[in-house]
Amino acid sequence: MGSFPHVIEDCLGILQLYSDGSIFRSSDDQIDFKFTVQDDGSVVWKDCLYDEKNNLYLRLYKPKLANKLKIVYFFHGGGFCVGSRTWPNCHNCCLRLSSDLQALVIAPDYRLAPEFCLPAAMDDAFTSMKWLQNQALSKTPDSWMKDIMIDQVFVIGDSSGGNMAHHLSLRLWVGSPELAPVRVRGYVLMAPFFGGSLRTKSEAEGPAEPFLNVEILDRFWRLSLPIGATADHPLANPFGPLSPNLESMKLDPP
Numbered sequence: 197m198g199s200f201p202h203v204i205e206d207c208l209g210i211l212q213l214y215s216d217g218s219i220f221r222s223s224d225d226q227i228d229f230k231f232t233v234q235d236d237g238s239v240v241w242k243d244c245l246y247d248e249k250n251n252l253y254l255r256l257y258k259p260k261l262a263n264k265l266k267i268v269y270f271f272h273g274g275g276f277c278v279g280s281r282t283w284p285n286c287h288n289c290c291l292r293l294s295s296d297l298q299a300l301v302i303a304p305d306y307r308l309a310p311e312f313c314l315p316a317a318m319d320d321a322f323t324s325m326k327w328l329q330n331q332a333l334s335k336t337p338d339s340w341m342k343d344i345m346i347d348q349v350f351v352i353g354d355s356s357g358g359n360m361a362h363h364l365s366l367r368l369w370v371g372s373p374e375l376a377p378v379r380v381r382g383y384v385l386m387a388p389f390f391g392g393s394l395r396t397k398s399e400a401e402g403p404a405e406p407f408l409n410v411e412i413l414d415r416f417w418r419l420s421l422p423i424g425a426t427a428d429h430p431l432a433n434p435f436g437p438l439s440p441n442l443e444s445m446k447l448d449p450p
Contacts, residue, residue: 205310205415208407210278213310213419229284239294243281244338246304246327247320254304254324255281256340257294265300266348268293269325272303273355275389275416276317281305293352300344302328306360309420314431317420321360322367329375347379356416358388362434370446382449391417391432 205213210227212220241257258265270293272279272286280286281303294301306320331337332346349372353361361383372380391413399410417427428436435442 205419207275207277207412207415207419211419219311224280224282227283231284231288233284233291234288235291236295239291241291241294242340244327247323250307250320252305252307252320252323253281254302254327255287255290256338257290257301257303258340259294259298262298263343265298265344266350267328267344267346268297268299268301269349269351270301270303271306271321271351271353271357271360273353273357273387273389274308275413276314276356276359276420277309277416279308279356289354299350300340309416313422314420314429315422317356317360318363318367318431321364325364325368325375325378325380329378332377346377347381349378349380350382350384351380352384352386353388354386356389358385359390359431361385362388363431365447366440366442366445368448370448372448380448389413389416390434391427392436393426393428393433 201214201216201218203212204215210222214220238261239257239259241255243253243255246252246254270286270290272281272283281290286303290301290303293299302324304320304324306324307316309316328346328349331341351361351364353359362385365383368374368380372378395410399413417432421427421429421432425432427433428438430436430439433439
């Protein structure tokens with residue numbers, strides 16, 4: 197008799213891969229978040245479908261008392277394997293960004309591994325920005341697309357989202373001509389999730405952590421990279437031997 201399926205990859209109990217290939221994902225109400233939503237009512241928000249084929253949504257945030265808003269994209273983290281716009285940490289961050297920056301914040305979800313390995317998340321990031329372009333060109337845009345500065349767009353990414361922001365900058369080049377009239381002015385990479393076959397100093401010598409330790413980071417890469425790829429894949433290691441020379445790239449801001 198064969199053995200029962202058993203867990204072979206465990207990402208914090210939130211995501212588990214079994215020996216028979218089946219996958220368990222916790223729903224939001226099954227996760228013990230250690231913090232709650234901090235909403236003072238100064239920002240309103242709503243969800244919009246941006247990719248019908250893949251059933252992907254983004255969340256819009258805007259201050260109640262503001263006009264002529266700049267635009268900030270925020271891509272959440274989670275090692276390309278976990279995370280969502282609906283998680284309290286992401287939601288709180290976007291509420292704060294919208295309030296403090298007086299900006300329309302756009303927080304897309306994207307397809308996660310191992311169900312969808314890279315470059316799925318990268319493609320979704322680009323698709324979410326094409327959604328904004330379509331809104332700008334539409335004769336009947338979403339009502340929240342009024343009184344925005346379509347040529348003042350900034351991209352922020354946290355962890356794996358920071359990795360996505362980096363690769364968006366390479367794809368869009370200076371001036372983001374593919375998105376006209378949308379114009380990206382800059383990118384902010386918050387602790388971007390990059391990898392590599394050689395350990396960085398912090399990975400090799402840093403103290404062990406209960407959450408983001410080397411073991412879980414390696415697991416995220418095993419689950420998210422294309423089959424057969426190593427941590428020096430260009431999507432993981434932008435400075436590695438397989439990646440293009442960034443010195444020749446024309447990037448924003450110029």
